[in-house]
Amino acid sequence: MIQDDHLPSIVLRSESSSPDRSDPITRRNRVLEHLESRSGVATLDELVAALSTADGSDERYRLRIHLHHVDLPWLEDADKIVYEHAGGAVILLENQRGRS
Numbered sequence: 001m002i003q004d005d006h007l008p009s010i011v012l013r014s015e016s017s018s019p020d021r022s023d024p025i026t027r028r029n030r031v032l033e034h035l036e037s038r039s040g041v042a043t044l045d046e047l048v049a050a051l052s053t054a055d056g057s058d059e060r061y062r063l064r065i066h067l068h069h070v071d072l073p074w075l076e077d078a079d080k081i082v083y084e085h086a087g088g089a090v091i092l093l094e095n096q097r098g099r100s
Contacts, residue, residue, distance in 0.1 A: 027051065028071055032080060032092065040092035044068060047090060
């Protein structure tokens with residue numbers, strides 16, 4: 001498992017003010033849990049709806065940007081998901097099913 005302490009400190013500092021106010025590990029685990037509950041496939045919009053803690057469109061927008069630019073690429077680099085940027089599809093890799 002990849003530890004967050006191996007990432008550049010600039011990334012960790014930016015995550016301290018994350019849009020949904022949860023720590024990055026918890027947020028990424030919630031992404032994996034949601035994918036597991038959806039047979040391993042979801043869209044970025046579905047993840048935003050599932051992870052959003054507020055109804056405000058501004059907060060949902062920030063969460064969407066954060067997932068797109070930080071969390072989903074991190075999970076992809078850790079070989080947990082495939083993120084199809086153009087279509088917004090997020091796919092849990094087969095070797096990760098049942099681990100979240």
